[in-house]
Amino acid sequence: MNTILQQAELIKEEIIEYRRVLHSYPEVGEELPKTKEFVMSKLKAFGYEPEEICESSIVATIQGENKGKTILLRADMDALPMCEETDLMFKSKNGCMHSCGHDMHTAMLLGAAKLLKDNQNLLEGTVKLVFQPNEEGFTGAKNMINAGVLENPKVDVAMAFHVHSGTASNVVLYGLGTSIAGCNRFRILVNGTGCHGALPETGVDPINIAAHIYLSIQEILARKIPCNQSDCFNNWKVCWRRCSKYYPK
Numbered sequence: 001m002n003t004i005l006q007q008a009e010l011i012k013e014e015i016i017e018y019r020r021v022l023h024s025y026p027e028v029g030e031e032l033p034k035t036k037e038f039v040m041s042k043l044k045a046f047g048y049e050p051e052e053i054c055e056s057s058i059v060a061t062i063q064g065e066n067k068g069k070t071i072l073l074r075a076d077m078d079a080l081p082m083c084e085e086t087d088l089m090f091k092s093k094n095g096c097m098h099s100c101g102h103d104m105h106t107a108m109l110l111g112a113a114k115l116l117k118d119n120q121n122l123l124e125g126t127v128k129l130v131f132q133p134n135e136e137g138f139t140g141a142k143n144m145i146n147a148g149v150l151e152n153p154k155v156d157v158a159m160a161f162h163v164h165s166g167t168a169s170n171v172v173l174y175g176l177g178t179s180i181a182g183c184n185r186f187r188i189l190v191n192g193t194g195c196h197g198a199l200p201e202t203g204v205d206p207i208n209i210a211a212h213i214y215l216s217i218q219e220i221l222a223r224k225i226p227c228n229q230s231d232c233f234n235n236w237k238v239c240w241r242r243c244s245k246y247y248p249k
Contacts, residue, residue, distance in 0.1 A: 007115055014114075018042070019107035020090040026079030026098045030134045030143075032056040035077050035106070039131050042110050046117045048129075054147040056133035057140070061126060062116050068125025072150070072158035075109035076102045076135035101163040106131060108161060126153055138183045188213060 025034050036056045043050040048060040056077070084097040092098070113129050130149060134140035149155075167173060190210050195203025 004115060011111055015107050015111040018110050019103050022103035022106055023098045024090045026092050026096040028079055028081050028096050029137055030055045032077055032133050043113060046114050054143050057144045058131040059149060060129040062120060063126045064123025065121060066124045069156040070126040070153045072128040072130055072155045073109060073112060074130040074132060074160040075105035076132045077106050078102060078133050078136055080136060104163050
């Protein structure tokens with residue numbers, strides 16, 4: 001492990017450069033032509049044979065000399081449609097921005113890909129490297145799953161890091177059970193009855209009703225469910241792994 005950490009330190013500046021290149025031309029949604037080209041070119045340079053299993057969805061596989069389980073490592077690649085207001089030399093100039101850290105996720109997985117290739121003789125089993133589009137649009141993972149990313153070979157376990165600006169450096173947070181919010185859409189349709197503005201009592205105001213529904217939904221967790229019985233309490237058991245250099249016991 002110390003040898004691999006030393007190898008990682010040697011490619012630190014290379015990974016930083018990957019991130020800055022990706023940060024300079026962010027792309028949104030499922031169509032990520034420049035990002036896709038950059039990632040695939042790097043993987044090929046490392047010795048992989050990456051494939052695009054659906055739009056901008058890249059998978060590269062590496063197998064060890066000995067059989068074993070299959071682990072999936074995943075990074076998202078898409079950005080957000082917002083202007084960057086920084087003075088960085090590598091800032092985006094196309095009206096979009098990697099404001100959620102996906103440029104870092106992609107760069108880190110490319111670094112992992114390089115280290116895995118350099119140490120392939122130590123691997124037992126298979127590693128799938130997955131670069132996912134459209135995380136922000138909620139469809140990227142679904143499309144990749146429908147395209148068979150979890151099969152051939154069947155994935156036994158999957159992992160993904162997400163950077164977090166509110167956490168101190170050299171700290172890793174992880175949860176037991178459900179620990180990250182999911183994205184589930186639902187729709188509530190409120191029907192009102194029109195009336196003259198001078199006679200509001202003769203109508204049914206859907207805006208007022210919708211506002212009460214919105215506030216009441218929030219109050220279910222805050223006021224109706226004991227905190228020691230909610231999933232948030234039981235499942236969000238965060239463990240802190242601290243680097244002894246910065247966080248001595």
